[in-house]
Amino acid sequence: MKYISTRTPNSEKQTSAYVIKRGLAPDGGLYVPETLPSLTQKDIESLVDMSYTERATYILSLFLTDYSEEELKNAAEAAYSVEKFGGPAAPIAKVGDDYFLELWHGPTSAFKDMALQIMPRLLSLSLGKTGEEKDAYILVATSGDTGKAALEGYCDVDRVRIQVFYPVNGVSNIQKKQMASQKGNNVEVVSINGNFDDAQSGVKKIFADENAKKMLADKGYFFSSANSINWGRLAPQIVYYVSAYCDLVNEGEIKYGDLLDVTVPTGNFGNILAAYIAKKMGIPLGKLVCASNRNDILTDFINDGVYDRRREFFTTVSPSMDILISSNLERLLYFTVGAEKTRECMEKLVNEGIYTLDDETMDIIRKDFAGFACSEEDTAKTIKDLFTECGYLCDTHTAVAASAAKRYKSENGNKMLVVSTASPYKFAPAVLSALGVDVPDDDFDALDKLFETTKVAVPSNLADLRNAEVRFTKTVEPSEMINSL
Numbered sequence: 001m002k003y004i005s006t007r008t009p010n011s012e013k014q015t016s017a018y019v020i021k022r023g024l025a026p027d028g029g030l031y032v033p034e035t036l037p038s039l040t041q042k043d044i045e046s047l048v049d050m051s052y053t054e055r056a057t058y059i060l061s062l063f064l065t066d067y068s069e070e071e072l073k074n075a076a077e078a079a080y081s082v083e084k085f086g087g088p089a090a091p092i093a094k095v096g097d098d099y100f101l102e103l104w105h106g107p108t109s110a111f112k113d114m115a116l117q118i119m120p121r122l123l124s125l126s127l128g129k130t131g132e133e134k135d136a137y138i139l140v141a142t143s144g145d146t147g148k149a150a151l152e153g154y155c156d157v158d159r160v161r162i163q164v165f166y167p168v169n170g171v172s173n174i175q176k177k178q179m180a181s182q183k184g185n186n187v188e189v190v191s192i193n194g195n196f197d198d199a200q201s202g203v204k205k206i207f208a209d210e211n212a213k214k215m216l217a218d219k220g221y222f223f224s225s226a227n228s229i230n231w232g233r234l235a236p237q238i239v240y241y242v243s244a245y246c247d248l249v250n251e252g253e254i255k256y257g258d259l260l261d262v263t264v265p266t267g268n269f270g271n272i273l274a275a276y277i278a279k280k281m282g283i284p285l286g287k288l289v290c291a292s293n294r295n296d297i298l299t300d301f302i303n304d305g306v307y308d309r310r311r312e313f314f315t316t317v318s319p320s321m322d323i324l325i326s327s328n329l330e331r332l333l334y335f336t337v338g339a340e341k342t343r344e345c346m347e348k349l350v351n352e353g354i355y356t357l358d359d360e361t362m363d364i365i366r367k368d369f370a371g372f373a374c375s376e377e378d379t380a381k382t383i384k385d386l387f388t389e390c391g392y393l394c395d396t397h398t399a400v401a402a403s404a405a406k407r408y409k410s411e412n413g414n415k416m417l418v419v420s421t422a423s424p425y426k427f428a429p430a431v432l433s434a435l436g437v438d439v440p441d442d443d444f445d446a447l448d449k450l451f452e453t454t455k456v457a458v459p460s461n462l463a464d465l466r467n468a469e470v471r472f473t474k475t476v477e478p479s480e481m482i483n484s485l
């Protein structure tokens with residue numbers, strides 16, 4: 001399996017190890033597999049009997065063909081161990097008539113762990129496979145959850161340094177503390193005066209800066225990324241859609257061939273793109289419902305065919321979805337209209353802040369996708385309703401998806417998989433407020449209060465955070481990011 005860029009027709013073909021090491025393609029595009037592997041009914045039925053790590057090994061081996069089965073198996077076993085996840089890596093909760101795929105049982109209580117527990121191992125292996133002599137310098141722009149998950153995944157990994165930038169007022173206090181207290185000798189955390197898009201643009205600028213590249217090379221490093229633009233992030237996310245379908249078949253909730261609709265709380269479009277790829281590979285998924293918060297640029301795009309970032313940016317109770325540039329949408333464009341048109345759209349987005357697709361293209365996209373936006377009030381009401389009516393406690397991001405899932409009524413009577421992306425404790429103040437409980441000033445008191453109110457167990461990584469020592473306190477302007485390397 002070889003990889004090509006989303007922006008140049010007939011671009012140079014690269015191995016998976018190379019693209020994982022490299023992150024962005026040289027033309028600024030994202031790497032995509034040349035063709036998608038397909039799964040037959042027989043393949044899927046054999047996956048039904050496997051464990052999560054066996055499924056991961058199998059699916060990853062279709063995409064990462066220059067890694068040995070043994071390497072992938074070892075990486076998957078280390079990444080998704082019971083020690084790290086406290087049980088199955090991606091359990092499903094039945095809530096009313098719907099299924100909630102809980103992707104937050106990893107070490108940082110958010111779904112980014114699903115990719116970032118395994119990607120560092122793949123990157124480490126890639127350095128040897130590509131004969132790389134320099135070490136990797138990972139730059140991450142985060143809206144909160146990626147940063148901590150990347151820090152945790154890369155912490156003290158051989159031949160890697162990691163530096164994380166987060167918007168100073170764009171993440172919760174708990175997320176801040178998680179990052180600021182990160183252990184490890186190869187980590188650096190800096191906050192910036194700006195929003196997530198400023199952080200992301202800043203990182204992209206550094207990646208493109210020849211002087212920065214040279215300065216780093218002199219120190220023995222090359223730039224790499226852990227953002228969801230890296231194929232090494234995306235490939236492991238395909239696994240849990242395959243796995244969820246297999247689990248539901250295995251438990252007799254659906255029969256093989258029944259279409260399963262999926263609703264994904266979406267920001268950068270990485271998670272939902274993984275669902276799309278699983279569907280294109282042959283997993284019988286129905287509609288992919290793209291759920292947005294008040295930053296509803298994707299909903300507008302799916303409904304109108306216009307991607308217009310020239311709009312107000314809102315800070316919401318689901319900060320990991322506060323995004324105006326959904327980078328991974330570029331991969332969907334590539335799969336739908338090809339490289340030439342994708343490059344045109346991306347250039348328009350940079351130069352004019354807007355691009356438009358024709359009706360024919362949008363009809364193709366709307367066969368697979370529907371878009372719904374959820375207001376702050378809807379988010380809170382959904383948390384409260386799910387808890388009081390079904391006894392199920394969910395976080396703010398998951399609530400956005402649950403609300404969208406409810407509004408999208410499948411005409412075909414398909415079952416619905418709602419993707420649950422964070423522990424409710426990661427956003428305890430907003431969850432408490434949604435439940436109508438007074439919110440304590442201190443975030444950590446809020447954790448305790450949420451436990452008293454709901455009796456749902458607190459993940460230990462969050463319970464231990466209160467007394468963790470803060471190691472990183474620096475804040476810089478976006479224009480100064482480059483000087484903090």
Ligand SMILES: *Cc1c(COP(=O)(O)O)cnc(C)c1O
Pocket residue numbers: 110111112145146228265266267268269270271272320321397398421422
């Ligand atoms: C990152 C994140 C999302 C958005 O996922 P994308 O892949 O960026 O679309 C949703 N919920 C949570 C909790 C997240 O951390």
